[in-house]
Amino acid sequence: MTISIDTTAPPATSGQGGAGRDPLRVLAILARRKGDIFVYTTGQPQSFLVNRPEYVRHVLVDGADRYSKDTPINAGFATTIANALLTSEGATWRRQRSLMQPAFSKRNIPAVATIVGEQVGRLAARWDQAAAIGAPIDLHADTTQLMFRITSLALFHVDSEPWDAQMTDILGKALPVLTDVSQRPFRVAQIAIWDISQRIVEARKAQQNGHVDDVLGRLLQSGDINATHRALRDHVVTMALSGYETTASVITWGLYMLAQHPDVAEQLRSQIADVTGERTLALEDLRALPYLNAVVKETMRLYPPAWIIGRRALEDDRIGETDIPAGSVVAVSPYTLHRHPRYWPDPDRFDPRRFMDERAERDRPAFTYIPFGAGPRTCIGTNFAQVEAPLVLGQLLQRYRMRLVNDGEVQPQGIFVIVPQQPIHIALSAA
Numbered sequence: 001m002t003i004s005i006d007t008t009a010p011p012a013t014s015g016q017g018g019a020g021r022d023p024l025r026v027l028a029i030l031a032r033r034k035g036d037i038f039v040y041t042t043g044q045p046q047s048f049l050v051n052r053p054e055y056v057r058h059v060l061v062d063g064a065d066r067y068s069k070d071t072p073i074n075a076g077f078a079t080t081i082a083n084a085l086l087t088s089e090g091a092t093w094r095r096q097r098s099l100m101q102p103a104f105s106k107r108n109i110p111a112v113a114t115i116v117g118e119q120v121g122r123l124a125a126r127w128d129q130a131a132a133i134g135a136p137i138d139l140h141a142d143t144t145q146l147m148f149r150i151t152s153l154a155l156f157h158v159d160s161e162p163w164d165a166q167m168t169d170i171l172g173k174a175l176p177v178l179t180d181v182s183q184r185p186f187r188v189a190q191i192a193i194w195d196i197s198q199r200i201v202e203a204r205k206a207q208q209n210g211h212v213d214d215v216l217g218r219l220l221q222s223g224d225i226n227a228t229h230r231a232l233r234d235h236v237v238t239m240a241l242s243g244y245e246t247t248a249s250v251i252t253w254g255l256y257m258l259a260q261h262p263d264v265a266e267q268l269r270s271q272i273a274d275v276t277g278e279r280t281l282a283l284e285d286l287r288a289l290p291y292l293n294a295v296v297k298e299t300m301r302l303y304p305p306a307w308i309i310g311r312r313a314l315e316d317d318r319i320g321e322t323d324i325p326a327g328s329v330v331a332v333s334p335y336t337l338h339r340h341p342r343y344w345p346d347p348d349r350f351d352p353r354r355f356m357d358e359r360a361e362r363d364r365p366a367f368t369y370i371p372f373g374a375g376p377r378t379c380i381g382t383n384f385a386q387v388e389a390p391l392v393l394g395q396l397l398q399r400y401r402m403r404l405v406n407d408g409e410v411q412p413q414g415i416f417v418i419v420p421q422q423p424i425h426i427a428l429s430a431a
């Protein structure tokens with residue numbers, strides 16, 4: 001989601017890999033200067049950012065029929081990467097959503113939790129070696145590989161190990177130029193993503209163990225959606241990218257925050273130990289660990305993976321005192337909304353206790369916290385993400401103490417999701 005920002009904005013720090021400006025920082029500055037609704041890009045179509053819960057509700061929920069997903073960025077994604085649930089509209093979207101929704105139902109959660117436990121164990125075998133020789137790990141490289149594998153197993157029941165490094169490495173280089181077809185990293189990534197998704201489908205078709213009621217199982221059984229080779233590929237690519245990049249972002253920033261706040265990490269580790277004793281954190285334990293949930297929520301407040309949600313006005317509208325001409329882009333940024341000082345005291349401070357305070361939670365207006373979006377297009381993977389993120393974080397915390405090796409703070413960068421601008425190096429030791 002690279003966006004070209006209002007050039008009257010202050011200069012931004014250079015983004016990695018050609019992103020040029022730094023949209024997160026610029027949006028945050030504009031939101032503080034310009035109020036709750038403002039034009040944030042130059043050029044056409046005119047693009048507004050709304051940064052107030054009532055307006056969020058107006059666009060994403062009440063106005064869902066009057067605002068489409070057909071923004072330039074989504075259209076670019078649909079033509080050059082994949083056109084499926086993330087970008088489809090109308091009757092096609094409704095059909096796709098109802099086909100895939102059951103795969104994300106609560107009854108599939110225990111299987112996801114088992115996959116998480118196994119894959120964290122696999123990662124730990126490697127991290128144990130790194131800890132033993134005192135070699136720091138590259139946090140985001142490892143979390144993206146971990147989450148790609150978990151996502152492939154949870155949604156497609158295919159072990160993606162042969163392609164993990166290729167997928168995450170190539171995509172990491174291509175994301176800054178995502179949808180810019182003229183750039184070589186983009187072309188390389190496009191071909192690799194399509195190829196890997198094809199291999200995932202072939203690996204699944206070759207399996208002997210019959211039907212599994214996951215995303216790919218449902219797609220393969222649906223004569224309609226499976227009609228073309230391209231449609232199936234687009235679904236696999238959409239689900240893989242939206243499933244793993246987002247959750248990896250939460251794990252990366254969550255562990256980064258915990259490494260920066262050892263007091264929170266210690267408190268959390270001891271609470272987990274009180275509940276689990278010597279055994280590995282399990283799905284059934286999550287209910288007894290509200291602080292773990294609060295750490296995940298606070299991480300997604302400060303670093304919401306989906307940092308901008310765009311819509312296009314299908315007809316003229318008025319939001320607050322501002323006229324919105326038909327055809328304009330109207331965007332919501334969970335990043336600026338979650339740091340709005342009117343709703344969040346000391347907004348830039350990492351403080352999970354704000355999600356433990358029942359009264360503050362009750363008093364906060366609806367639609368001030370929307371990491372998974374709002375309205376009919378809300379995230380289909382919410383149930384999975386809400387189990388994957390605390391289980392991965394908690395299980396890694398049970399095993400390791402983590403010390404940041406980087407000099408200075410790591411800045412976030414808003415691309416497809418929020419990623420670190422530079423590698424985060426962590427030194428591990430046994431907990």
Ligand code: HEM
Pocket residue numbers: 069085086087097155238239242243244246247250304305306309310370371372373374376377378379380381382384385389
């Ligand atoms: C912490 C993790 C996640 C976050 C923060 C997140 C965030 C979001 C947000 C904000 C949207 C709404 C976009 C819009 O309104 O335009 C969305 C939609 C979507 N997400 Fe997620 N997501 C996460 C995990 C997942 C996972 C695990 C999957 C799949 C396994 C997934 C698949 C999707 C899909 C397919 C859509 C489009 C749904 C539709 O339009 O019907 N997401 N996500």
